[in-house]
Amino acid sequence: HPIALPGGIRALPFICYEVIFPDLVTVDAASAELIVNVTNDAWFGDTPGPYQHFRQAQIRAVENGVPLLRAANNGISAVVDPRGRILDALAIDARGAIDAHVPISNQAIVSSGQRRVNGLLIMLLLVLASFTLNVRQRLRVN
Incomplete structure (x- = not known):
């Protein structure tokens, strides 16, 4: 405290x-x-x-x-x-x-908690972008 x-x-x-x-x-x-x-x-x-x-x-x-x-x-x-x-x-x-x-x-x-949330959102967006690119590449191959 x-x-x-x-x-x-x-x-x-x-x-x-x-x-x-x-x-x-x-x-x-x-x-x-x-x-x-x-x-x-x-x-x-x-x-x-x-x-x-x-x-x-x-x-x-x-x-x-x-x-x-x-x-x-x-x-x-x-x-x-x-x-x-x-x-x-x-x-x-x-x-x-x-x-x-x-x-x-x-x-x-900016609170430490808010920075953690921001970091998690960025990681989530990166995973989503990676997944999207992977799916697009697979669709092109087929």
């Missing part, structure tokens, strides 16, 4: 790896203008895991068209804009703070 931040901004919070699941991270104009991900990436150790975890969170920002704020105790902390661009970041195991402008938009957001 969204949380209210100062200034009337609604944020959708995710803890640790919850952010890697697209079906959990569904943002629309009625729910939130921002994704927040707080995580502990220590358990990944010296592996590609923290980088993959960050990139998956970055993809959720792009999919939903909203910025991402990510705070990791020893992973990658960052501010990511709705297009997936990293506006500012702290590297793995870096101590510090990020002071960055977060681009909050009041524009209407």
Whole structure:
């Protein structure tokens, strides 16, 4: 559920790896203008895991068209804009703070559910077109 931040901004919070699941991270104009991900990436150790975890969170920002704020105790902390661009970041195991402008938009957001429906419609049209072409080709041969 969204949380209210100062200034009337609604944020959708995710803890640790919850952010890697697209079906959990569904943002629309009625729910939130921002994704927040707080995580502990220590358990990944010296592996590609923290980088993959960050990139998956970055993809959720792009999919939903909203910025991402990510705070990791020893992973990658960052501010990511709705297009997936990293506006500012702290590297793995870096101590510090990020002071960055977060681009909050009041524009209407196409919901994740609507994007799925659109994708299914496109796939259905492609299957129908393929079937039609196949039938036409068979009729010509006969």
